Structures are given as structure tokens and as C-alpha cells.
Amino acid sequence: MSTSKHLNTMTYDVVIVGGGAAGLATIASLLKRQPDLSIALVEPSKHHYYQPGWTLVGGGVFEQRSTCKEMADLIPKSVSWFENAAVSFSPHQNSVFLTDDIKLNYRSLVVATGLKLDWSAIAGLEGNLGQNGITSNYQPGMAPYTWELVKKLERGSAIFTQPPMPIKCAGAPQKAMYLACDHWLRDKRLQNINVEFCSAGAALFGVADYLPALMSYVEKYNITLNLQTNLIGIDVDAKKATFKKTNADSSTEIIEKSFDMLHVTPAQVAPDVIRQSPLADAAGWVDIYPDTMQHKVYANIFSLGDCANSPNSKTAAAVRKQAPVVAENLISMLNNKKLRSVYDGYGSCPLTVERGKIVLAEFIYGGKIDPSFPKWLIDGTKPSSLSWFLKEKMLPPLYWYAMLKGHEWMANPIHRDDLPTDRHAKPSCNFDAN
Numbered sequence: 001m002s003t004s005k006h007l008n009t010m011t012y013d014v015v016i017v018g019g020g021a022a023g024l025a026t027i028a029s030l031l032k033r034q035p036d037l038s039i040a041l042v043e044p045s046k047h048h049y050y051q052p053g054w055t056l057v058g059g060g061v062f063e064q065r066s067t068c069k070e071m072a073d074l075i076p077k078s079v080s081w082f083e084n085a086a087v088s089f090s091p092h093q094n095s096v097f098l099t100d101d102i103k104l105n106y107r108s109l110v111v112a113t114g115l116k117l118d119w120s121a122i123a124g125l126e127g128n129l130g131q132n133g134i135t136s137n138y139q140p141g142m143a144p145y146t147w148e149l150v151k152k153l154e155r156g157s158a159i160f161t162q163p164p165m166p167i168k169c170a171g172a173p174q175k176a177m178y179l180a181c182d183h184w185l186r187d188k189r190l191q192n193i194n195v196e197f198c199s200a201g202a203a204l205f206g207v208a209d210y211l212p213a214l215m216s217y218v219e220k221y222n223i224t225l226n227l228q229t230n231l232i233g234i235d236v237d238a239k240k241a242t243f244k245k246t247n248a249d250s251s252t253e254i255i256e257k258s259f260d261m262l263h264v265t266p267a268q269v270a271p272d273v274i275r276q277s278p279l280a281d282a283a284g285w286v287d288i289y290p291d292t293m294q295h296k297v298y299a300n301i302f303s304l305g306d307c308a309n310s311p312n313s314k315t316a317a318a319v320r321k322q323a324p325v326v327a328e329n330l331i332s333m334l335n336n337k338k339l340r341s342v343y344d345g346y347g348s349c350p351l352t353v354e355r356g357k358i359v360l361a362e363f364i365y366g367g368k369i370d371p372s373f374p375k376w377l378i379d380g381t382k383p384s385s386l387s388w389f390l391k392e393k394m395l396p397p398l399y400w401y402a403m404l405k406g407h408e409w410m411a412n413p414i415h416r417d418d419l420p421t422d423r424h425a426k427p428s429c430n431f432d433a434n
């Protein structure tokens with residue numbers, strides 16, 4: 001940054017970068033505990049999206065408009081909203097630089113920028129998404145096109161792809177496929193449609209307990225499963241997709257498949273602004289302790305949601321449990337108290353295996369399953385209509401009116417008094433620096 005520029009500088013107790021699920025939930029949890037905190041939110045978007053709803057938009061269950069709200073309506077009045085993007089971080093100065101030559105100083109920083117969809121990793125895709133039968137529920141505003149394609153396809157070939165991990169909501173690529181297959185089956189068209197799932201991964205889903213139920217749907221819908229098969233290119237005119245397949249002996253081969261409908265899940269990477277900052281780990285994600293969510297080097301910085309490197313599944317369900325942990329630890333840190341709140345890695349993935357039924361995957365660090373409900377009510381490893389009811393009717397209001405408002409339903413942080421004390425005592429921050 002040029003030193004000759006005049007910077008508009010302001011100072012807050014807490015600066016939050018990103019007003020998605022993680023940023024807004026953290027603001028709500030902070031204000032619930034300490035309403036007099038001065039908080040700035042850095043968020044360039046005028047709209048906030050409930051992304052977990054996009055699977056149901058692509059399956060013809062939700063309207064797109066129900067998944068989007070005005071950002072201004074969701075930000076508490078006491079919070080100063082900067083409609084800017086963060087462009088660089090200066091953690092030694094306790095500053096973040098924004099577009100329009102704005103500099104914000106902070107006592108504590110929360111980084112919640114989400115991740116970047118890396119469409120450029122697929123040759124030939126640019127400019128062709130949203131037409132010619134190519135869609136993605138991952139792209140804001142595109143799930144209605146998925147549903148349009150599902151409704152239109154009478155016969156031919158439908159391919160659903162999944163890139164290498166990490167991706168947000170690891171089950172979403174197959175959720176889109178099951179809902180499409182369910183529609184084709186009910187409409188007696190499925191026998192005319194060749195459905196393939198092409199995943200870069202070595203297994204259909206990362207937590208083995210859910211595989212039997214998922215495999216029963218793969219068989220029911222007669223889906224061809226191509227594992228270790230990564231989409232690398234598209235020839236739009238020829239309607240052909242190119243994949244790099246890794247064989248059992250580690251050799252690779254390039255294969256082509258024709259499609260009439262292609263649902264693409266892009267590779268997902270850390271945003272450039274983080275990757276290029278001192279906050280990043282070697283892979284570009286914000287480098288935090290996976291239990292306290294505190295940065296490993298800068299004690300007054302916390303991160304959560306999709307941009308953090310904690311090895312949980314990147315979901316809004318994870319954010320619901322992370323936000324209260326960040327809020328409690330951040331306030332402890334500001335008051336020179338020991339950090340006590342711990343996140344156990346909870347994440348959840350409601351796999352929409354058919355319209356009206358869900359396999360509700362819930363797990364913590366290490367892939368250990370961690371159901372929220374007793375087995376007699378919901379057995380997450382089996383398709384359940386109660387889980388569908390939860391996803392369709394309960395989770396959207398839980399998101400808008402509980403999680404984003406500081407009502408931490410079933411999200412009480414775990415407390416531990418034996419966390420290493422040196423973690424939050426590193427002399428990296430100088431709160432008075434400008």
C-alpha cells in the first residue's frame with residue numbers, strides 16, 4: 001500500500017471480516033455476552049445467503065428467494081457495517097485494510113470470509129455455467145437452473161461431479177443427484193437416463209457409518225459410481241466432460257464422458273486475501289487451534305467457518321457450534337482471562353436421499369458420529385422422514401431466528417480448564433498500535 005495515500009482510520013474492540021453464516025453468528029453471540037462491545041463488520045455483499053437451502057432449490061422444494069435476505073436487515077443496529085472487502089491484514093499492527101483506503105484497528109479480529117469457488121480449475125467452463133445443460137447448486141443463484149434441467153431431461157446422460165476435499169457441505173454434490181433421480185423415478189423417466197457420480201475422492205462419503213444407507217440409494221437409482229475421477233475440463237460444443245482418473249496402481253488416465261446434464265461442484269480453495277496474508281497456513285487457510293478457534297500465532301485473532309483450517313466438515317452446522325466458542329474465548333482474551341471454551345469438531349450433513357427422506361449425518365473430529373437426537377427418534381444412519389421435516393421446516397428458522405440472533409440452541413460450548421496457558425499469552429499483539 002502506498003504511504004502517500006490518505007487512510008481513513010477507525011478503531012473498534014472487535015472487527016469481523018465476512019458477514020456470512022460465521023460472521024453474523026459470531027456478532028450475535030458476542031453481543032449476547034457483552035452488548036457494549038464496539039464491533040465493525042466488513043462485508044461487501046448487500047445480500048446474505050442461506051446456502052444449505054440451495055440443495056432444496058435445486059430439487060424443486062424451496063424457492064430461491066427464500067434463501068436470501070438483505071444484509072442490512074440482519075446486522076444489529078449497534079454494529080458499524082463497512083460495505084467493503086478486506087484487502088490485506090497487518091496482524092502486527094492489529095489492523096485490517098479495506099477497499100476505499102479504509103484502515104480498521106482492532107483489539108480483536110474475527111476472520112470469517114468463507115472460501116473461494118475455484119471455477120478456473122475446470123478448463124472450458126468459464127462463461128458456460130448456467131447454460132448448455134451445465135449447472136451447479138454451489139453458484140449463488142444457479143440452483144433454479146438445476147431444477148429446470150431436472151424437469152426438462154427426458155433421456156440421455158446426467159453427470160454429477162465432486163472435486164477433491166475440502167469442499168463445503170461434502171454431501172451436497174450427491175444430494176443434488178439423489179433429488180434429481182427421485183424426480184426422474186417418480187416421473188418414470190429414470191430408466192431412460194444414465195446417471196453417473198464422478199468423485200475425486202476414494203469413497204462416496206467420508207464417514208463410513210452412513211455408507212450402507214447411501215449405497216442402497218446408489219443401487220435403487222442405478223447410479224454408476226466413478227471414484228477417484230476428477231473433472232478437469234468441458235467441451236461445451238461437443239457436450240463432453242474430461243476427467244482425470246487415478247487407478248488402483250496410482251497410474252492416471254484421461255477419460256471423456258458425454259453429458260446432457262452436468263452438475264458441477266468446483267474445487268474450493270482459501271480466498272486470495274487470506275492465502276496471501278500472514279494469517280494463512282501452508283495451504284492458505286487461517287491457521288487456528290481446532291479446539292479454541294484462536295489463531296496459532298496471533299492471540300487476538302480468531303477464525304471460524306469455511307476459511308479456517310480446523311479439520312471439521314465445512315458446514316453451517318459447524319458454524320452454529322463454533323460461534324459461541326469464538327465469542328466466549330474472544331471475550332476472555334480481551335479480559336486477560338484463560339480461554340476455556342472448546343469446539344469438538346461437530347458438523348452435520350443432511351443427505352437428501354429422496355424427496356421426503358434424509359440420512360442425517362452428524363459427527364465430530366475424527367469422523368466419530370455424534371447424533372443430536374436419541375436413536376429411537378432419529379437414527380441418522382437410516383433414511384428418515386423426521387429428518388426431512390427438520391431440514392425443510394425447522395433448520396431455516398433455526399438459522400435465521402436462532403443462530404443469527406444469538407439463541408444458541410443445542411450449541412452450548414464445552415468448557416475445559418486444562419488448556420495450555422501459553423496459547424493465549426503469546427506477545428504478538430500490541431493493542432495500542434495504529
Ligand code: FAD
Pocket residue numbers: 017018019020021022023042043044045050051052053054055084085086087112113114115137138168169172271273304305306307314315316317318319348349350
Ligand atoms: P459464507 O456463508 O460463504 O460467508 C462468507 C462471507 O464473507 C460472504 O458474505 C462474503 O461476501 C464475505 N467475504 C468474502 N471475502 C471477503 C473479504 N475479502 N472481505 C469481507 N468479506 C468477505 N451447511 C450445512 O450445515 N448444512 C447443509 O445442508 C449445507 N448444504 C450446503 C449446500 C450447498 C449447495 C452449499 C454451497 C453449502 C452448503 N452448506 C451446508 C455449507 C454452508 O452454507 C457453509 O459452510 C456456511 O455458509 C459457511 O459460512 P461462512 O460464513 O464461513 O461462509
